[in-house]
Amino acid sequence: MAIGWYLVVSAIVFCVGAGGVLVRRNPLVVLLCLELMLNGANLTLVAFARMWGNQSGQIFALIVMVVAACEVTVGLGLVVAIYRRRLPIDVDELNELQG
Amino acid sequence: MSATTYGWLVLACPLVGTVLLALGYRIWPGRAAGWIATLAIALSFVFSVLAFIKLLGFSPDHRQLTSTLWDYDFSAGVDAKLQILVDPLSVFMILVVSGVSTLIHLYSVSYMTLDRGYVRYFSYLNYFVFSMLLLVLAGNFVLLIIGWAFVGAASYLLISFWYRRTTATRAGIKAFVINVVGDVGLVLATFVIFQHVGSVQFLPVFHSVHHDFAYNGAPIVIACLLLLVGAFAKSAQVPLHTWLPDAMEGPTPVSALIHAATMVTAGVYLIARMHVLFEWAPTAADVGAIGGCVTLLIAATIALVMTDIKRVIAYSTMSQIGYMIMGVCVGAYSAGLFHLMTHAFFKALLFMAAGSIIGAMAGDQSLDHMSGFRKALPFTFICFIVGGLALSGMPPFSGWLSKDDIIAFLDNRGGGFVILGIVGYIGAFMTGIYTFRMIFRAFFNEPCEEARELEHGHLHHADVPRNPMTGEEEDTDVGFPGPGHFIAEREIPMKIAMSALAVLAVLGGLVQIPGIDDAVTRFLEPTFADSKYVHVEPSTGTAWLGLIVGALIAIAGISVAYRIWVARRGTSTQLRERFSGVYVFLSHKWYFDEIIDFAIVRPVLWTGRLVDTTGERGVIGGITDATSGAVRATSAAVRRTQTGFLRYYAALMIVCVGGVALYFLISST
Numbered sequence: 001m002a003i004g005w006y007l008v009v010s011a012i013v014f015c016v017g018a019g020g021v022l023v024r025r026n027p028l029v030v031l032l033c034l035e036l037m038l039n040g041a042n043l044t045l046v047a048f049a050r051m052w053g054n055q056s057g058q059i060f061a062l063i064v065m066v067v068a069a070c071e072v073t074v075g076l077g078l079v080v081a082i083y084r085r086r087l088p089i090d091v092d093e094l095n096e097l098q099g
Numbered sequence: 100m101s102a103t104t105y106g107w108l109v110l111a112c113p114l115v116g117t118v119l120l121a122l123g124y125r126i127w128p129g130r131a132a133g134w135i136a137t138l139a140i141a142l143s144f145v146f147s148v149l150a151f152i153k154l155l156g157f158s159p160d161h162r163q164l165t166s167t168l169w170d171y172d173f174s175a176g177v178d179a180k181l182q183i184l185v186d187p188l189s190v191f192m193i194l195v196v197s198g199v200s201t202l203i204h205l206y207s208v209s210y211m212t213l214d215r216g217y218v219r220y221f222s223y224l225n226y227f228v229f230s231m232l233l234l235v236l237a238g239n240f241v242l243l244i245i246g247w248a249f250v251g252a253a254s255y256l257l258i259s260f261w262y263r264r265t266t267a268t269r270a271g272i273k274a275f276v277i278n279v280v281g282d283v284g285l286v287l288a289t290f291v292i293f294q295h296v297g298s299v300q301f302l303p304v305f306h307s308v309h310h311d312f313a314y315n316g317a318p319i320v321i322a323c324l325l326l327l328v329g330a331f332a333k334s335a336q337v338p339l340h341t342w343l344p345d346a347m348e349g350p351t352p353v354s355a356l357i358h359a360a361t362m363v364t365a366g367v368y369l370i371a372r373m374h375v376l377f378e379w380a381p382t383a384a385d386v387g388a389i390g391g392c393v394t395l396l397i398a399a400t401i402a403l404v405m406t407d408i409k410r411v412i413a414y415s416t417m418s419q420i421g422y423m424i425m426g427v428c429v430g431a432y433s434a435g436l437f438h439l440m441t442h443a444f445f446k447a448l449l450f451m452a453a454g455s456i457i458g459a460m461a462g463d464q465s466l467d468h469m470s471g472f473r474k475a476l477p478f479t480f481i482c483f484i485v486g487g488l489a490l491s492g493m494p495p496f497s498g499w500l501s502k503d504d505i506i507a508f509l510d511n512r513g514g515g516f517v518i519l520g521i522v523g524y525i526g527a528f529m530t531g532i533y534t535f536r537m538i539f540r541a542f543f544n545e546p547c548e549e550a551r552e553l554e555h556g557h558l559h560h561a562d563v564p565r566n567p568m569t570g571e572e573e574d575t576d577v578g579f580p581g582p583g584h585f586i587a588e589r590e591i592p593m594k595i596a597m598s599a600l601a602v603l604a605v606l607g608g609l610v611q612i613p614g615i616d617d618a619v620t621r622f623l624e625p626t627f628a629d630s631k632y633v634h635v636e637p638s639t640g641t642a643w644l645g646l647i648v649g650a651l652i653a654i655a656g657i658s659v660a661y662r663i664w665v666a667r668r669g670t671s672t673q674l675r676e677r678f679s680g681v682y683v684f685l686s687h688k689w690y691f692d693e694i695i696d697f698a699i700v701r702p703v704l705w706t707g708r709l710v711d712t713t714g715e716r717g718v719i720g721g722i723t724d725a726t727s728g729a730v731r732a733t734s735a736a737v738r739r740t741q742t743g744f745l746r747y748y749a750a751l752m753i754v755c756v757g758g759v760a761l762y763f764l765i766s767s768t
Contacts, residue, residue, distance in 0.1 A: 094745070095745075
């Protein structure tokens with residue numbers, strides 16, 4: 001199967017994720033969309049690894065997953081912290097950090 | 100131990116004394132600090148004598164010894180070392196400096212007793228002696244400059260010793276600023292010499308001067324003129340002299356030590372030390388000689404009308420140093436240095452005696468208020484007479500032999516130098532007048548109230564201490580003179596110091612009698628052996644002729660003074676009225692202060708203010724304001740992008756990264 005199809009799928013997944021990040025205001029959904037973006041990238045990495053026949057890309061994908069897990073931990077922690085302070089669960093409302 | 104080891108010890112003693120006194124200034128009780136300081140300098144004198152004896156053990160050709168403790172800089176060819184040069188000239192100077200200083204320390208032990216700054220005073224005094232010894236022992240220009248600057252600093256500290264007196268602090272600043280002008284001259288001279296010779300050590304420089312400089316060419320003349328700026332500032336020669344009379348604000352022993360006996364002779368030492376350079380640049384040497392000659396005349400005329408007893412002696416110091424500068428500039432090195440030595444003796448003595456009278460007057464220094472102290476202060480009177488006779492050059496006192504030695508040399512060089520010699524004689528005539536004017540006014544005629552009180556055994560004390568210059572009321576706390584006043588008649592240390600100096604003032608000249616011993620000339624010969632003026636040294640007959648003329652002139656001067664101020668009193672008032680123009684001119688000190696104020700101080704102040712308003716505030720302030728304004732405006736613009744909306748940031752990032760990716764995609768195909 002040609003590499004092009006894999007890339008098309010991963011681009012679609014990535015764009016869906018990016019669109020979600022831009023459009024949705026719930027931080028939980030934003031985090032989910034981020035995961036989609038990462039997985040889109042992972043798919044590309046694995047596809048290229050298969051194309052070249054070595055494992056570098058696959059190992060790289062594993063590392064991306066580890067980073068994604070960390071990121072989700074932090075992100076969910078933030079969401080819980082926001083909830084506990086009874087702040088609105090809405091990224092547009094949380095805009096105090098500005099110049 | 101070698102002569103150079105003694106040289107180092109000479110330096111070490113006063114340094115240790117300074118540090119000991121300064122660190123323990125709270126713990127030294129009573130007069131302990133004074134005795135420690137005196138002991139330090141006395142030890143220094145002992146080591147100087149030992150160095151002298153060691154040096155005599157060498158044959159005359161081998162009497163130039165250098166010793167280096169360490170190199171403290173060797174980069175870019177500068178061979179700056181912690182190095183001393185022990186040769187006849189430096190040993191001669193350390194003998195005079197440490198010897199006279201010991202006696203002045205001894206005098207101060209009593210004189211400053213009740214002053215609240217007693218320990219500080221002696222710490223400064225030791226520091227001064229250390230600096231002066233460093234100056235004369237230095238073996239290279241760098242160490243010379245250090246000693247030179249230290250001496251200036253010590254002088255500043257001691258002039259403004261009574262730091263709550265506004266007149267004293269102002270005088271200190273004036274002295275310091277003028278001395279710094281001299282320091283700059285010395286540093287620039289060193290630079291010019293280093294540029295041409297490539298060394299800052301004395302002996303290599305002296306050896307290669309003839310090789311590296313053209314005879315009387317511009318570089319060497321400039322170097323020597325810059326050296327003269329240094330020498331003139333330190334030795335208070337016209338036009339850099341205005342600080343010396345003001346320096347009399349310091350305590351009287353300080354005037355004796357710094358502003359008469361030692362520091363102000365540093366310029367004479369400098370010229371004698373650099374005689375190789377000056378002989379290679381006769382133009383500069385002649386300028387120096389004329390400067391000294393002008394100074395001796397101007398200072399002598401001003402001394403005729405001053406009424407402050409210390410300022411009269413200060414102007415006479417300037418005048419005498421004029422003789423020395425004139426002497427060493429024309430090649431009369433041993434005569435100039437001999438006069439330096441005898442002058443140190445009798446001038447220190449005169450200042451000490453003046454201090455004793457000021458003590459009896461409870462701090463008042465005006466000759467207008469003093470009279471008839473002859474019976475009240477018999478010891479001081481004798482000392483003053485001895486000092487005065489030596490100063491005016493009466494035989495057989497020391498000043499007679501030394502001053503006329505210089506003038507005889509001038510006459511013997513012939514040509515234009517004879518004019519300088521004649522001016523020297525005119526100066527000598529005036530010396531006799533102003534010295535005995537002071538003596539007759541202070542000691543003769545009817546006793547003043549203070550003198551009468553003292554004759555009945557009661558030392559006058561002022562009800563309220565006042566500044567003798569301005570009449571302001573003062574207290575006696577730290578920063579002002581202490582409550583005590585002391586006269587030599589009642590204080591043993593003062594008496595010992597003055598007696599020793601009186602003996603030296605009488606007999607000190609005997610070391611150099613023309614045709615009999617000439618000890619100074621013979622001792623200093625190795626240093627000045629290469630001088631081209633050796634053959635100009637007057638013969639014994641000429642020298643004696645000069646001495647006789649000098650003695651006659653001194654007698655004439657003293658008789659004139661006697662006639663004006665004792666035999667026909669009132670003559671001085673008549674003269675003052677008759678020549679009121681001259682009197683006003685002289686009592687304003689030839690308007691030097693006013694001229695310098697008008698020509699230098701005001702333009703500099705005006706330029707400073709102009710630069711402050713236009714340069715500092717206008718140009719530099721404008722540039723910095725514009726820069727900060729631009730930065731602020733830019734940051735305000737950039738700050739707008741920080742909205743705080745997360746999705747906005749994400750969109751921006753996606754667009755930007757996407758843009759970059761697209762760019763690479765397009766450019767790679």
